[in-house]
Amino acid sequence: MTTQPQQDRRVAIVTGGSRGIGRQVARRLAGDGFAVVVGYAGNKDAADEVVQAIEAAGGTAYAARADVGHEADVAALFDLAEATYGGVDAVVHAAGRMPLSPVSELDLSELDALYRTNIRGTFVVDQQAARRLRPGGALVNFSSSVVGLAFPGYGAYAASKGAVEALTLILAREMRGRDVTVNxxxxxxxxxxxxxxxxxxxxxxxxxxxxxxERLGTPEDIAGVVSFLVGREGRWVNGQVLRANGGII
Structure with missing residues (x-):
């Protein structure tokens, strides 16, 4: 872990960085030269493994626990990034829940937990990102192609991701004049x-x-898209929902 701010190094926060797509995003951004704060909800060992892999490859990372639905946790996550690395240049919000059930059968306690993470969590993370991202920064939220595909069993999940898309498009416009992209x-x-x-x-x-x-996507496929959006080449892409799905209509 780097303990002194390095003003020439770009800094990324990746929520949900201990597993799945978030894990691969953290590793990809570290390979791109970012110092990465790997946010995780509960699996410290998995988050530490990501950090160890990043450091073994010559990168810089630190794991930090945060409940994305809890505003104090998320504020502390940003505080840590600023105190440790000097600021925040990219926020990738990959944390999420996906319980599957027909609408008629879903336990409403599952619905409440889903929405707390996927909707409130996105709002809380985006709120801090809007306040703290440095000029030239980028925020990337995660939606899902199921919003358009409308697979049975995904009603609650797709509804939560529809909210993420609406928030993303509005925040991109609210960030006018800040030189920050939101996608x-x-x-x-x-x-x-x-x-x-x-x-x-x-x-x-x-x-x-x-x-x-004719294949499933891989976490590496999605990490490449995120790398583009937070990188120099993606600066003209703003206020968009990029459906990275291999061409499913």
């Missing part, structure tokens, strides 16, 4: 533990066959 990435079916959990081989094969590219 969302909406992956299609992607081979993560979260996506594969509870699905049989037939279901996975059917979903993998849907894109014209």
């Amino acid at each position: 969302a990435v909406a992956p299609g079916p992607t081979a993560t533990d979260l996506f594969l959990d509870g699905k049989d081989e037939e279901t996975v094969a059917r979903l993998a066959a849907q894109p014209p590219l």
Whole structure:
């Protein structure tokens, strides 16, 4: 861990950075030269593994616990990034929940927990990002292509991600004059533990066959999109939802 601010180093916060897409995003941004604060909700060992992998590859990272729905936790996460590395240049909000159920059968306590993470959590993280990102910075939220695909069983999850898209587009306009971009990435079916959990081989094969590219996405595919959006080449992309799904319509 770097203990003194380095003004020439760009700094990224990645929530949900201990697993799945967030884990790969953290590693990719570290490879791009960012100092990375790896945010995690509860699995410290997994977050520490990400940090160790980043440091073994010559990068700089630090793991920090934060409940994204709790404003004090998220403020402390940003405080840590500023105190340790000097500021914040990119925020990638990859934390999320995905309980699947028909609308008629979903336990409302699951709905409340889902919305606390996916909607309130996005709002809390975005609020801090809007206040603290340095000029030239970038915020990337995560939606899902299921918002448009409307798969049965995804009602609550898709509704939460529809809210993420609305917030993203509005915040991009509210950031006028700040030289900060705000976008969302909406992956299609992607081979993560979260996506594969509870699905049989037939279901996975059917979903993998849907894109014209005839495969599931990988965390590396999505990390590459995020790398573009927070990098120098992505500065003219703003207020967009990028559907990274291999061409599913």
